[in-house]
Amino acid sequence: MVKKLSSLLCIGLAFVSCKNNPNTASGDTEGLDAFNTDTLVSYIKTLSSDDFQGRKPFTEGETKTIGFLQNEFKQVVLEAGNGNSYLQDVPMVDILSHPDPNMQVKSSKGDFQLKGLEEYSISTPQTDSIISLNNTPVVYAGYGVVAPEYNWNDYAGLDVKGKIVMVLVNDPGFNNGDTTLFKGKTMTYYGRWTYKFEEAARQGAKGCLVIHSTAAASYPFSVAANGWNNSALRLDNKGEKLLDVQGWITTEAAKKLIVAGGQDSGILAKADIRGFKGVALNETVSTNIRTKVVRNQSHNVIGKITGSKYPNEYIIFTAHWDHLGIGTPDKNGDSIYNGALDNASGTAGLIEFAKAWKNMKTPPERTLVFLAVTGEEQGLLGSSYYAKNPVYPVEKTIANLNVDEVNNYGKAKDITIVGQGQSDMEDLLTEEAKKRGRYITYDPTPEAGHYFRSDHFSFAKVGIPALAQGFGIDVVGKGKEYGKKMQDAFNEQHYHQPSDQYESSWDLSGAIDDLQLLFLVSKRLAYGHYFPGWKDGSEFKAIRDKSAKDR
Ligand SMILES: [Zn+2]
Known part of the structure; x- marks a missing residue:
């Protein structure tokens, strides 16, 4: 689109100032x-x-x-x-998050505890000395994705203000098997945990727990949980909207919360079906995170x-x-x-x-x-x-x-493009590689x-x-x-x-x-x-x- 538009604009203008993807001669070294x-x-x-x-x-x-x-x-x-x-x-700012060892769950089906580091891992990006969840309601919001270009909004009609949202890792295209849903198996940015936290914060949530699965995250829970009792550096950007609590929960623990909240754990598998609606769970959670903050x-x-x-x-x-x-x-x-x-x-x-x-x-x-x-x-x-x-x-x-x-x-002989199909920059690299007698491979x-x-x-x-x-990887004289x-x-x-x-x-x-x-x-x-x-x-x-x- 942008390319077509700019070439239209070029008509009637001096082309020195408005070249469309100008090509250089292959001998221009x-x-x-x-x-x-x-x-x-x-x-x-x-x-x-x-x-x-x-x-x-x-x-x-x-x-x-x-x-x-x-x-x-x-x-x-x-x-x-x-x-x-x-x-x-x-x-x-360097924030050391020191969470309570457990999280208390109160639900109509009875009260219980989730064990920190085993069933979930949380930290805070906030600089307050203590961050508390105090009978905070929980909402399950599918993939937690708002993607206008795919006509997808997991937050539509959900009130998550001041609540904890629980969302699945990766994006709807990953599990569905439909290669035209999002980008199929290729992860879009909507699948990254960083996006999940950013979107939950934009929606006004108090916290976000990403439901872990090794296949969908591409690393085990122990890696996801490494923020536990650990310090993390972040930018000291004034005015940025941040969650109070962010972290990961195992699939098993997420199922416990869903069932205790009065829903069928089968809703986890339904989030990739178009039209799926998230639900408020009939339960609350309580826990604290104490922090140590150093600015630099x-x-x-x-x-x-x-x-x-x-x-x-x-x-x-x-x-x-x-x-x-x-x-x-x-x-x-x-x-x-x-x-x-x-x-x-x-x-x-x-x-x-x-x-x-x-x-x-x-x-x-x-x-x-x-x-x-x-x-x-x-x-x-x-x-x-x-x-x-x-x-x-x-x-x-x-x-x-x-x-x-x-x-x-x-x-x-080759060079790899990561993130296939993102931008015109890939075309430039492909064309220049060709001129140098090289070819393109894509991230496997x-x-x-x-x-x-x-x-x-x-x-x-x-x-x-x-x-x-x-x-x-196709090394000259030595092979792939x-x-x-x-x-x-x-x-x-x-x-x-x-x-x-x-x-x-x-x-x-x-x-x-x-x-x-x-x-x-x-x-x-x-x-x-x-x-x-x-x-x-x-x-x-x-x-x-x-x-x-x-x-
Ligand atoms: Zn590195």
């Missing part, structure tokens, strides 16, 4: 030579050295990391990205190259600089979570992008923003803060290109919702078309099995462990290929006036169409 394995390695080595202490927000590791990045940005001769500053302050400030690092022709239109490159810091030692006694691949590598790639663009003979017509974000590991906090407090107007931000980890096992487990799990997603949520790519084996080996042995360290055995030639490909995509956007959009059926299309009116 200017800038690619700037990408260099040696410098990429040197940035990775520095950022992931023990000296940087695992780059945890608020630690000396942060001070060193943001110092290094500011220095590099200045050396590349990027302009300061936030007024005169290369930093954006990101206020955060972390930083995004931001630089830019001002566009020569459309300085007020922006393309944002991102990579998260943070990792997990110093923590539990591994079996070798190493306690520094260096995060070499995750995400010193992407941060190094961000500097490579900046260098390549700065070296271009023809400067970009639009403004390029280079943003190294904090707090990804704690829930996409730095990118989310930027998206909610943007330095540059959201409606004039053309696109986001994000790098979270790079391929360290050699050149691959779209039901796990990977598109919603890295920083590009913070931009998608406010409507900015954002590309998410993963590494290829080898690529898959290398990916699995990293995930099992090094992911989020102290052993995610730079090794001289790494082959970053494939990383350079991928970075060059993304650079070529950015060239398609940096010259001319093309605005990529979201595809029909994308849950982010409506918000972009709305904000595009302010352009």
Whole structure:
């Protein structure tokens, strides 16, 4: 739609200023030579050295990391990205939730207790010293989804103000078997637990319990329950609507509540049938959460190259600089979570992008923003803060290109698109990959919702078309099995462990290929006036169409 509209608008206008998805010649390789394995390695080595202490927000590791990045940005001769500053302050609050061990249930069918951590797990995003559920009514609201583009509203006719809503994880398309319902097995954002909490808060609920099932969540209850008695960082965003209580409940415990509330537990399975209506349960729950709150400030690092022709239109490159810091030692006694691949590598790639663009003979017509974000590991906090407090107007931000980890096992024939069918950015990547003799593969487990799990997603949520790519596995000369084996080996042995360290055995030639490909995509956007959009059926299309009116 957006594409068609813009080409109609092009008629009668000078086409220099209104190009529709301008294509570059396949021989247009200017800038690619700037990408260099040696410098990429040197940035990775520095950022992931023990000296940087695992780059945890608020630690000396942060001070060193943001110092290094500011220095590099200045050396590349990027302009300061936030007024005169290369930093954006990101206020955060660390909340330790200490819940009562049990939850009291009062129902017409008798009173009983649910056991914390075994049957449910809760925490609070609020900063009050104590949060109480005091005979709070419970409502079952199906999937807890309001999706106008699918003509679906689980909250229609339900009064949930001040109550606890219990909702299913994933979206109606997951269990139904109908591939045309939502996106079938592919998880839409409506399926993510973060969405469930956001929507429940918008509806005025006091709390939200997501009903867990391993298949639908893609991880076991123990993972979902890890907020129990644990501290969590969140943004200190004043005025944001938040729940008092949020968490997970096992399917068994949810059935207990439904039956005690006077309903048949069969209603759990009926929520994916169009026309299903949620119900108020005839019962109340009581429990408390005590909190310990610490406020602190972390930083995004931001630089830019001002566009020569459309300085007020922006393309944002991102990579998260943070990792997990110093923590539990591994079996070798190493306690520094260096995060070499995750995400010193992407941060190094961000500097490579900046260098390549700065070296271009023809400067970009639009403004390029280079943003190294904090707090990804704690829930996409730095990118989310930027998206909610943007330095540059959201409606004039053309696109986001994000790098979270790079391929360290050699050149691959393919590159993976995560979140198939979301935006026109995928078409640009597909076209550029083809020109480089490469092909596209798609995320093999779209039901796990990977598109919603890295920083590009913070931009998608406010409507900015954002590309998410993963590494290829079809390794040149070695095949797909080898690529898959290398990916699995990293995930099992090094992911989020102290052993995610730079090794001289790494082959970053494939990383350079991928970075060059993304650079070529950015060239398609940096010259001319093309605005990529979201595809029909994308849950982010409506918000972009709305904000595009302010352009
Ligand atoms: Zn990570």
